[in-house]
Amino acid sequence: MGNRVAIVGAGMTKFVRRAQETGKELCYEAAKMALDSCDMTLDQIDAVALGTAPDTFDGVHMKGEYLSDGAGAFGKPYMRSYVGGGTGVFSVAQGWYHIASGLIDTCIVICEEKMSSYRPHPQAAFMTIFDHTTERPLKPNLLWIFALEMNRYMNTYGLRKEDIALVAVKNKNNALDNPCAQIPKAVTVDDILKSEVLAWPVQRLDVSPVSDGAVALILTNETIARRVTNKPVWIEGVGWSLETSYWTDRDLCYPRYVEEAARMAYKMASVTDPRHQIHVAEPYDPFDYKELHHMEGLMLCGKGEAPQMTVDGITQRDGELPTCPSGGLLGVGNPIAAAGLMKVAELFWQLRGEAGKRQIARKPKRGVAQAWGDLMQVGTVVVVGI
Amino acid sequence: MLKKVKKVKTTKTKKTLRRTSKATQNPIMNLNKAKELNLQFQGTGLSSDDFKKGKVCTTHWLGDTKYAWDRGIAIGKYLEGLKQGKILGVECHKCGRKMVPPRIFCEWCFKPIDNWIELLDTGTVNTFSLCYVTWDMERVKEPLLPAVIEIDGASKGMGIMHLLGEVDPKKIHVGMRVKAVWKPEKEREGAITDIKYWKPI
Numbered sequence: 001m002g003n004r005v006a007i008v009g010a011g012m013t014k015f016v017r018r019a020q021e022t023g024k025e026l027c028y029e030a031a032k033m034a035l036d037s038c039d040m041t042l043d044q045i046d047a048v049a050l051g052t053a054p055d056t057f058d059g060v061h062m063k064g065e066y067l068s069d070g071a072g073a074f075g076k077p078y079m080r081s082y083v084g085g086g087t088g089v090f091s092v093a094q095g096w097y098h099i100a101s102g103l104i105d106t107c108i109v110i111c112e113e114k115m116s117s118y119r120p121h122p123q124a125a126f127m128t129i130f131d132h133t134t135e136r137p138l139k140p141n142l143l144w145i146f147a148l149e150m151n152r153y154m155n156t157y158g159l160r161k162e163d164i165a166l167v168a169v170k171n172k173n174n175a176l177d178n179p180c181a182q183i184p185k186a187v188t189v190d191d192i193l194k195s196e197v198l199a200w201p202v203q204r205l206d207v208s209p210v211s212d213g214a215v216a217l218i219l220t221n222e223t224i225a226r227r228v229t230n231k232p233v234w235i236e237g238v239g240w241s242l243e244t245s246y247w248t249d250r251d252l253c254y255p256r257y258v259e260e261a262a263r264m265a266y267k268m269a270s271v272t273d274p275r276h277q278i279h280v281a282e283p284y285d286p287f288d289y290k291e292l293h294h295m296e297g298l299m300l301c302g303k304g305e306a307p308q309m310t311v312d313g314i315t316q317r318d319g320e321l322p323t324c325p326s327g328g329l330l331g332v333g334n335p336i337a338a339a340g341l342m343k344v345a346e347l348f349w350q351l352r353g354e355a356g357k358r359q360i361a362r363k364p365k366r367g368v369a370q371a372w373g374d375l376m377q378v379g380t381v382v383v384v385g386i
Numbered sequence: 387m388l389k390k391v392k393k394v395k396t397t398k399t400k401k402t403l404r405r406t407s408k409a410t411q412n413p414i415m416n417l418n419k420a421k422e423l424n425l426q427f428q429g430t431g432l433s434s435d436d437f438k439k440g441k442v443c444t445t446h447w448l449g450d451t452k453y454a455w456d457r458g459i460a461i462g463k464y465l466e467g468l469k470q471g472k473i474l475g476v477e478c479h480k481c482g483r484k485m486v487p488p489r490i491f492c493e494w495c496f497k498p499i500d501n502w503i504e505l506l507d508t509g510t511v512n513t514f515s516l517c518y519v520t521w522d523m524e525r526v527k528e529p530l531l532p533a534v535i536e537i538d539g540a541s542k543g544m545g546i547m548h549l550l551g552e553v554d555p556k557k558i559h560v561g562m563r564v565k566a567v568w569k570p571e572k573e574r575e576g577a578i579t580d581i582k583y584w585k586p587i
Binding site: 012013014015016017020021029030033059119120121123124127132133134135137138139140141143144147148149151152179180182196198199200201202212213244246248249250251252 | 427431442457487493513514517549560577579
C-alpha cells in the first residue's frame, strides 16, 4: 500500500517532571538528535509532522505554531495532529502517509509535551475533557475514568490487584536501564499495594507520572533510506479507530477501538497471527491495567488472558513476547504525545539492536506500538519491521 | 550475513545523499558512533523547590476564561426532564437501541431520532470508584463515589456517570441496585445535579 516508508533516525530528550527547557527547546533537542543519528541535516527534510496534546497544559493556544521553530518547520509543509493520548503513535501514521503518497520524500515526526506549567497540578486541566453539561457539574477527576474502567475489568475477569500490579513492577524495573527515565526506581508488588489510594482501585504506583519531554523520528522513502542507513526499520502498517464519545454507554471492559485500529494495521502489514508474528510490543501503559487491556485489544492474547501472560513472565524482556521493554509510561514517564512516540522510537532501537542494556536478546524482527486517548476512545497502532 | 553487510556498505560509499556537502559535514552515522562522540540525551529537570525558592525565573499568569454553554436540543430536553424528576431517553427506530444520555441522531445508524421515552429512576452499578482526591488533586478523607449506572428502561449497558450516596463505601459492589435521590422540586434547576446521588435500594 503506497510507497515503502522507513524510519532511519531517532532522538529524544530525558523525560523529567519539570523541564528547564521550553517546549520549543525540547523539540529542538529531540529533532537535532534524530537528524544527527542518521547523518542528515534539516535542509534534507521536506516536511514536518508534529504531535502535541492539549493546549491547556501550556496555556498556549495554537501550540503547534508555537513549537514550529523548534521542530524545524520553518519554510516547510507542517501540520500538527492531535488525538489526545493517542497522538504520539498517530503522528507516525501522519508522517507515513506524507511519504507513502509519494508527495514527500523525507519527514521529521516530532512529539512534545510540557505538562508542568499548569498550576497547581496538571490533573486539573483534564476537567475540560468531560461533557460540560452532563458531567462537569459532578466535578469529575481524570482518575475516575481509569478507576471505573479498571474496576469493571477486574470485576469481569475476577482479577486481583496483585496480578495487575505486576505490570507496574515490570515496566518500572525495565526503566532502570533507560537513560531517559524520569524516576528510575526498583519497585515490588508490595510497594504498589501499599502506595497511596487515589481512586480505588487506582493507587499512586499504578499510575504513570506527569512529565515534560520530546521525541523525534526521521522518516524517508525507500530510495533515501537505502542511502542513509544499512538498517532501515520499515513502517509495515498503521491503523487508528475511534469509539463513541458516549463513554458510559460502551463496554468498559474491552477496547474495541484498539482492536479495530490493530486490524487495520495488521492487514496492511500482512500479520495474520499477531501472537506469533509480533516479537516485541509497546502497548500504551499510562496505568498498569491499561497495558493488559491493550494487549487484548492488540490481539496478542485472548480477552481476559493478558494478566495470566504477565504472571507467566511471557511479557518480561527475556520472555517470549516482551511488552514495554523501554519501561513504558509507567517507568520512563508520560509526556503525553512524546510518550507515544517514545514507544515507536524504542521499537526502532530494539529492531536495530541499539537498545543498549534494554536490548531484547531474541533479535526481534517485528514490533507493534499502540497508544490510546481522546475522550478515552481512540486507538492508534503502528507495526514496524526489518 | 557478513556478505550482505559488506554489500550495503559499498553501495553507501558509491551513492551519496541528495545534498552531499551538508551531509558529509556531520560525521555521526548511527547511535553507536553517537556514543563515541558522547552525544547525550538532553533535558534538564527542575524540582518544585527551584520554583518556590526562586532559583529559576518564572512568569505567572492567571487565566480568567468564562464560558456559557447552551444546552443543545437533546440534552436541553433531558435537563427539562430532570427538573420534573424524570429521566428521559430516546429510542432509535432503526437499531432499536434505547439510549441515555439522549441525542437527536443515532451515531450507529446516522438517522434522526424523535422517539422520546421515559426511563425509570432506578438502575444497576456497572462500575464504581472510591476517590480520595478532588478534581484538582486536593486530598479528601471521605471518598467521592463516582459510578457508571445502567438506567432501568434503557437498553442493556446504557448508563450515565453519577455519584453514589447514603452507602457504606465498603459495601458498594458491581451489580448493586440503586435509586436516584432527587433534590426537592423547588431546588431543581434543570441540571445533572438535580439528582443528588444514587442510593442502594
